[in-house]
Amino acid sequence: MTPKLHRAILRFCFLLLFLLVGNLLFSLWQQRASVNLAIAKGQQLYLSADGQPVGLNAAQLANLNTAASSLVFVDAQPLGLAESRSWAELGCTANSCAHITYFDRENGGTVNQILALQNNTVVAQWQDALARPAGSRFIATEAIQIAAKDPAVTAVLGDIGAGDPAMIPMSAWLADDACQEDWCVDLTFHNPDGDGRIFHVFVNMSQQTVARTFYTRARPDLDVAQPVSQRAAFTDGCHEQDGWNVCWEMTAHDGVLFRDATYNETPIFANIKITQIEAWYPSWPGGYRDEIGFAATVPPFGDTIVNELEDGFEVRQLFTEFTRWPNCICCYRYEQIIRFFADGSFEPRFVSYGPGCDDLSIYRPFWRIDLDLDGPENDMVWLWQESEWVEVATEQELFPFVDDLGPDGFKLATGSGDLLYGWTMQRTDPLGLDEARFFILKENELEGEQPLSPGPGDTFQPPRQWLNDEPVFGQDIVFWYVPLLKTKKTEPIWCMPDPEPGINQCEAILRAEITDELPQPTAEELAAMQATATPPATETAVTPAPSPTPRPVEGSTVEEIILNSGCGACHAIGPIGEGHKVGPDLSTIGYQATGRIANMSAADYLRQSILEPNYALAPACPNGPCMPNIMPQDYGQRLSTDQVELIIDYLLALDGTLPEEAVTVIGENDGDTAVFSKSGGAKGNGGVPIGTGLASTTVQLIIIGVVSLFTLFLLWKRPSDEA
Template identity: 55%
Template sequence: MRKRQRRILQLILICLSLLLISFWANGRLQQRNIATAVAKGKHIYDMTALSKVELDQLDMQTAVLTDPEITALIADHDFGFLDAVALGAGEAAAWKNQGCGARNCAHIALYDYDAGGTINAILNTDNHRIIARWFDTNAFPSGSEFILPKAMEIAAADPTVRAILGDLGDPEPAMIPMSAWLMDDACREEWCVNLTYHDPAGSGKIFHIFINMEQNKVARTFFTRGRADLPVAPPPPQRYDFSDGCQEDLYGWDVCWEMTANDGVNFYDASFEGTDIFESVKVSQVEAWYPSWPGGYRDEIGSRSSVPPYGPTEFTDFGDSFEVRQLFTEFTHWPNCICCYRYEEYIRFYEDGRFQIGFVSHGPGCDDLSVYRPFYRIDLALDGRGQDDVWVWDTTQWVEATQEMELYPFVDDLSPDNEKLATFDGDTSYRWQMYRSDPLGLDEARVFLVDFKESEGDGPIPPGPGDVFMPPRQWIDGDAVSGKDPVIWWVPLLKTKKSNPTWCQPDPEPGINPCETILEARPAGELVQPTEEELAAIPTATATAVSQETATPAPTNTPRPVEGEDAEDIILNSGCGSCHQIGDLGEGHKVGPDLSNIGSIAAERIDGMSAEEYIFESITDPNAFILADCPNGPCLPNIMPRDYTNRLSSGQIDLMIEFLLEQQAESVSLPIVGDANEALPAPKTPASVKNQVAAAITSPAFQLVQILLIVMTFILTLFLILKLPDDD
């Protein structure tokens, strides 16, 4: 072989080696960045995981993956380990005969990425035997530290994420990965996880990354609003302050309670004067719904959940009743955070046999306009399990609930005694009423009546698909409920308000504007049909005030007007800016179309309709005209509030129309946030030198430069070799 040929071959080998080393180094750096991001996420999990019984997670994985029945279920499937949590005595009651008691049995969950849903197992840790197994096709579990590597790897490969955040290991996460859903995307019916980061540009906003865990891709990215910090000292960190307990024979009541991993406080084995009342009351999830996305979170409360307990479990004796209450919060810096949550769960037991189930939300959540939906499961056991009759009020009479059913609305069309539901077993009888508390009279709830079945909520309850009330809706299958073993699911709808009256918001001062909902069950005598006189006395809109013992504001059935004397205040107080960009008002890339140039195009929208008429109709009847395209996808009906005709005066509407007609900015084509084909500009705020170097090393542009340099070196060297005389 000639010397020139040998040199060319050596050059090719050297360049190939350099290319391989370059790719290997970049891959290692990328993996280190992902590992750093995973470590930061796990650190947040460590701060929120407050289980008093620590399980060997590797041992739990081994146990479930060596079980023959489980391995048969997941054969040839792509699956992932989710978590293992210890069960309390109340949660484990279904497996008491298999040796389960307080914290000696564990619930283990896997996710099936191919078929969707979770594979569940109950392990007795005393003998290391799996004693129960089931598959839940509708489960969309909360995020866990074990799915972090997969989620981070998907996010790190997305060009939009890299353009906004740079290296995923550099920015600080806002909260732990959350199970989330989008109303207009596959994330409504497939399992998606939302990663959240503080905006590196320093805007105070939160950057959201929706990851479809089944399709292995980023479904959408967007920002949510920022908010100035309040002058409030951060709460002190705490761990393990909550407590399990039992109360015996106080005001006639016996009841126990325990902290669960993901279903809040489980109240169980409640009896009054020796008669059983309920088997269990717990919260399976808190669904947070944001119209501006449109979508939300499946929050969970508990010792190993997205919103952990904070402070001790409070027991209060009021002299004629007692209450057990637990606060749950993202405690590291509430209320000076955007995407963080603060809830309270409690039950109050009275000496006359009444009990009140209550839930409080403090906000602020990820956006100003939102709806909180706690999912309560109430497992009745009136005078023991079975044979409990269930009747519902149907406009003018009580009718028996012969089949499983859904009640909606639940606070309207009530009996003369303001009741909607009656349950009884012999002489043990209870009537159910939800108190009105919303200051605008917008109280509402959905109630589901189902017959008790094993594995339908008696153990740990994973969340289901978003905005479809699963569970329990999938368990309504026509079975008999009255005279059987009924379970009541109560899902109140708590709607936040930013303008006066402020509701479900920490502004202007945390702790003074929480929203609260109460469901009361009170003893009653024999169920009798009302007389004609009683029916005639029923008001057209039934309202009841919350007892003076609570701090809930007095309600009104008349929607309060939106305050504001100029267009900007009216628009902001109406919540328009949460979904629309309107010039300098509001935010772009939300669920509603950009209205910054509506004054120029309104007259062209509908033939024969002037710009003023079109805007008026769009405000007063939002579903009249639905545009085809909105920033994040097709425009959707029933997102914009439809009560502005009751809350806005004609003068206020005229001011809004005049202001909107003045919005004639030139139409700007903006890339849709989350489109993988469009990379948004990187933040202009200078980062530290370390971050700049790290971002440069792992960026696709820098990888391209490396390849070009090697190619140029190869070409130049090859040219010089060819110019050399051939030496044999």
């Protein structure tokens, strides 16, 4: 090697070494900062002079009243024009006051204050005993500190500061744990093994402990185009067209607040907003209390768009967490839409694109609709019951909502003066599983018009706590509409955007159609309606009742059948599925099923458990007693006889005797919180090819070491210039 070439290679090695070390330092800094970056996502306050919300400075935050040791400061956000109206007499207008939220660790719920920003004084205060606030950057530090002390967390993540969080802390609940009532948040991390799974750390903020840790499985990337990059933004404004005049503004946590809507100069509604979105996962069992807004867990991306329709217009806003969507896990993507039609009708719409944190899930957006038909007073409401329209005298909760419709297809009707609207939920579910809960309430102070924190999970609070049998006919009324959007898992199908092949979105449409009258059907029409009426849904079923034509589970191998039917979302089944979740570990069920029920063979017991899950519940589940109605009840209609027998044969073979080369069973050791050893990934995990891999930091260190050794070798072997 000539001296000139030697010097060139040596310079290249020094440059490469410099770049590698710089990249390593940047990666470590980015990794350490990723927690703060993640929790800050969607939490920033926009500082501008064009009417966008402005933030609180450090001095204002420092002067907040935190003398009570039981109060945990959660967040402070400025109020827009519509949200500030409740305190207008106290001097609040757009961006002049802020809403402050504390969690009361001693008594539960939240303490809320309205802070006048000009003089930094509290002008109003109230308590909400049922509130379970969303996560924020201010509580993230404490949540991470609690998690960092837990052995189950350190066994998987080591130093939690070096983790890679997938989301900001999410307000969450567990149906079989104290987190059902307590305030808990979920910290999510990518599994350090690199197998694509998400590691969940449920932190009980009320008790300051880690409630549970578990995994949700990985998914292969979908072959779909990545969405166009969008900026985190929104556009407040007003629009006048086709007789309509409506304004809207982005809120911190309650989505787009549509306000002051009139049609032909007649008031229609005071405001409409989405206070929270529950994401329910039966396999946990539990879920998230999601929120949308400029400081929420799912922030707005892209401008608020006004689109022309053939017979009207729509206002729509996208909310999303990730730019890599849809090839991500635990990343949510929603759209809030209202369509306004030239005849005076309107449609609140909600789209959930997914993918969420698990395959089987139900999304529940909580719409609050404050009607002002021809003014706030004297709103009348009728309900179709069996054969006639009847006045709704007092506050009510309606469920089911999509069945037992009137002759024009309406469930409800509202009117005031010359205005009359019929209300119905349009069917959009490809499997016929449309359903919703609907609440009719009298408008009262501090019952939803204020910035609202979500309540205990799976309780429909708010608004259920405000059902007090108050009169509503002829009063100022408020509707709460909570559609139940079920995700599908057979092909697989998630809630994702059309028109990509094999992908369906979940959309809920509530239609308020202007009408002239409420026709009373003839005797012949009544007979025809009663002949086609569907039976009422049961209140007790957690898993939706099957549709008239349930979609069959696809798959010819036992692995395909188990994964496509969702079994692996709740159970560990040998090398398939996830342990430490809602369902019992079936990795040795072939042995355990023998003699579990007297005079019943193991095969018959397994067959009965698949076809009639509530027939004989397992004696114990990972997190306590096994609960009925969690497992889908329709496998007898969705699985063929051959598929059922294939599953039974596979389960019978799981008798506890594993070959030496068998992969590690997920959750097989109760004390093994890491699930997989940190030295390698899992095989057969959800159909995702998993390999043994080293952490990226380790790989970088190895490369730096190799380059350093090669550089030292070149320095040692440096030829003389005379050579």
